[in-house]
Amino acid sequence: MTSTQTMQRPPAEVRYADELARLREADSAPKPPGWALSLDAARKFVVGDEKRGITKKFVGDPSLVDRALVTLATSRGLMLVGEPGTAKSLLSELIAAAVCGESTLTIQGGAATTEDQIKYSWNYALLVAEGPSPRSLVPAPMLRGMAEGKIVRFEEITRCPLEVQDCMLSMLSDRVMAIGELNGPDGMVFARDGFNVIATANTRDRGVNEMSAALKRRFNFETVFPIADFHTELALVEQEAAKLLERSGVELAPKRDVLEVLVKTFRDLREGNDRPPPS
Incomplete structure (x- = not known):
């Protein structure tokens, strides 16, 4: 792996590893299933706590952070919408780092995004040699997030074609992913505690690929406003x-x-x- 000194932009869990460690050590409050921190400690990581030496990382409405964390704790998907440059991606990264200690399970939405990049693909050399098997399966962020109980970040979801977006319906409602090429228990991946999805959408791109009503119902929408002052x-x-x-x-x-x-x-x-x- 690339050392921290040579990373152009280390992820939040690396940049703020000391703060996360201190919060975990002092965190005695109940944690939602699969979470690394309690709701209160996760909030402090994002909005800061001077007494504990936790820096303020998100300049915005603290109540937005509260609502976002409660949404994820109740196993609802979180959709952050807003103008360009309102720190939607930063907020999703910080929350993912606080909740599960990893913010890099990320899908970047775009016109070329495919279902394989969301769910899973195959190692074709092994696939030809052995046929479909867990060994030839290459997990994408959604499969990893479900199997490991982690937060998956879906950036600019409305830039993806509608049919690609809708491949997530069963994962967000039934919390299960079917792998049709595999038989038996290997053909079903059930989400572990801690799994959830934080998606972002740019309001300027809202007309590009409007989300289906079915997918919208799987998310709680929160608007991230520009800094007022x-x-x-x-x-x-x-x-x-x-x-x-x-x-x-x-x-x-x-x-x-x-x-x-x-x-x-x-x-x-x-x-x-x-x-x-x-x-």
């Missing part, structure tokens, strides 16, 4: 820009006046305020 967003951008420059070896602090212009421009574009100011 200009100065909060500016501070966040300044902090992240400084981190990127430091990692790149650039000994130059980001200029605040330039960042102000950039943040203001993107806020105006988001809000549709594209008219020039009066002269």
Whole structure:
């Protein structure tokens, strides 16, 4: 595996391994079945806790995090929708890291996404030599998530064709995946405690591939709104820009006046305020 020092962007469970370990050690509250942390500890990991030295990682409505965690604890799929750049993917990554300690079981939605990339595929050399068998099966994120009791993240689900999206119906309702090529017990994979799905959808892409009503019923929808306060967003951008420059070896602090212009421009574009100011 690539060492942490050479990773361009380590996953949340690697970046915040110390915080997760401290939360697990001090966590005495009841945990939902299959979870690594209790609801309270998972919330603290995302929204921060100064007393325990847990940094704030998501700048948004804490009640959104509460609702998201309760949704997952009750075995409902979670759908995060919102404008581009509202940290939907970051929130799903943080929640997955808190709930199961792994955020890398990810499906990236797109026009070329196939059912094989969601469920499973085959090692064709072994398939030809031995026929269908557990040894020739290559699990995709959904199969791994169900078998190991982990959170699966489905990014930009509405960019996938409708028939590809709907392959998840039985997995989200009956919590079982049928592998038609295998016989006996190997042909059915039942979800273990802890399995669930966090999907994201960009509201700008909503018309690309609308979700079926059946699939929508399997999810609780939560809207992630842009940061309301200009100065909060500016501070966040300044902090992240400084981190990127430091990692790149650039000994130059980001200029605040330039960042102000950039943040203001993107806020105006988001809000549709594209008219020039009066002269």
